[in-house]
Amino acid sequence: HLQELGPGLVKPAETVSLTCSVSGGSPVDSYSWGWIRQAPGQGLEWLGSVFVSGTPSYSPSFRGRITISTDTSKNQFSLTLRSVSAADTAVYYCARNLHWNYPLDAFDIWGPGLTVTVSS
C-alpha cells in the first residue's frame, strides 16, 4: 500500500514537500518508484522517479526545481517541488514500478492521491 502525505495548501513561490509511505511488504530500496500528478480535469503528468539504486530521474519539464529521494529507515520516498505556482495545483500520486529492476516502467501500484492547491 502507498499513501501520499503532505500539505493540502501551499502559497505561491513556496516549496512543497510530499512523502509516500510504503507499507505491505515492499521495501523502498527493492523497487523503483515514481511521482505523477493530475491537474483538475487534465491528464496524467510524470514528474520523476527514483530507481532502486537511489538514483533519481526527472522529467525535463521539472528539472531544476524538483528533488526525489528515498528514506530507507522510514520506508518512504519523497518529492520536493520548489517555487510553486497555481499551475502546480493538482492531485499528486506516488506509484511503484511493475518490475523491481526496471529504472523506468509501468506503474502497477498507486497511492490514493493527495490534492495540493497552490493559492495565497
Add this chain to the structure above:
Amino acid sequence: EIVLTQSPATLSLSPGETATLSCRASVDFISISWYQQRPGQSPRLLISDTSSRAAGIPVRFSGSASGAEFTLTISGVEPDDFAFYFCQHHQQVCAFGQGTRLEMK
C-alpha cells in the same frame, strides 16, 4: 521527445459493444502501457509491455500494436468500463497520452 497521441478523445458506446482505443507514438520500436481511471480514483494498470494483461485484469481487455500505432480493445464493454483510459511509454522518460473518455451512449 516521444509524443503519444490518443484517439478518439471521446468514444460513445453501449454495453456489450467492442471498444477500440488508439495511441499513436511519434517513434517506432517502443512498448506502451494502458491505464483505466474512474472518476475520483487512482489509475489502474491494465496492460504493460503493449499486450501483457496486468494481474487481475479481465480477458476482455487486450492490447496490440502495429508499428507505432497501439490499440486497446475492450471486447464487450461492461458498465464498469466507462471511464478514462491513458497510454504511457517509459522510453528514457515516462510520458502519458492525453486520454480517451469512454462514455455510455
